[in-house]
Amino acid sequence: MAVCNSKYPVGSPQEHIQMCENHGLPIDLVCEDCHIFICSTCAKTDHSGHNWVTQGVAASQRRKGLLKFLRDIKEVQLPKVDERIIKKKAENERTCESQMKNVEKHFNEIIAKLTDIRDRKEEVLKSNLRKKNEHLAIEKSRMDKEKKQLIEMVKYTWRRTVEPYLIRTS
Numbered sequence: 001m002a003v004c005n006s007k008y009p010v011g012s013p014q015e016h017i018q019m020c021e022n023h024g025l026p027i028d029l030v031c032e033d034c035h036i037f038i039c040s041t042c043a044k045t046d047h048s049g050h051n052w053v054t055q056g057v058a059a060s061q062r063r064k065g066l067l068k069f070l071r072d073i074k075e076v077q078l079p080k081v082d083e084r085i086i087k088k089k090a091e092n093e094r095t096c097e098s099q100m101k102n103v104e105k106h107f108n109e110i111i112a113k114l115t116d117i118r119d120r121k122e123e124v125l126k127s128n129l130r131k132k133n134e135h136l137a138i139e140k141s142r143m144d145k146e147k148k149q150l151i152e153m154v155k156y157t158w159r160r161t162v163e164p165y166l167i168r169t170s
């Protein structure tokens with residue numbers, strides 16, 4: 001096993017070229033399978049058959065990977081988020097519209113009930129007025145009749161009791 005590798009995990013800053021403790025060679029390769037820095041002899045022995053590349057290539061690959069990741073965020077993930085936000089906004093608007101329709105429906109139902117109550121009360125009041133007017137008409141006709149009878153009686157009494165005297169004295 002190459003003990004030199006564990007000291008230099010991939011990603012740590014390498015300001016000076018480090019030497020392999022096992023082989024005395026510069027550690028200028030990266031084993032992509034083991035994620036560690038190795039020398040060219042490590043690559044031919046312990047990491048033979050592994051996928052290893054030079055540090056320059058590894059850095060370039062990581063830069064490309066990072067750019068691809070950023071491009072994916074910009075071109076795929078962010079538009080997806082925007083799309084979700086637009087969809088959610090439309091959904092919220094639809095929900096609000098439907099709730100407003102329900103409120104409107106409920107309001108109209110209440111108004112219809114109140115209108116019905118008002119109409120029935122009005123009908124009752126009008127009917128009462130009609131009845132009262134009918135009673136009054138009957139009363140008036142009775143009073144008219146009585147008035148007529150009274151006048152007739154006064155005329156009769158006048159003719160029978162006063163008129164004869166008037167004729168004699170004239």
Ligand SMILES: [Zn+2]
Nearest residue numbers: 020023039042
């Ligand atoms: Zn080595």
Ligand SMILES: [Zn+2]
Nearest residue numbers: 031034047050
């Ligand atoms: Zn390896």
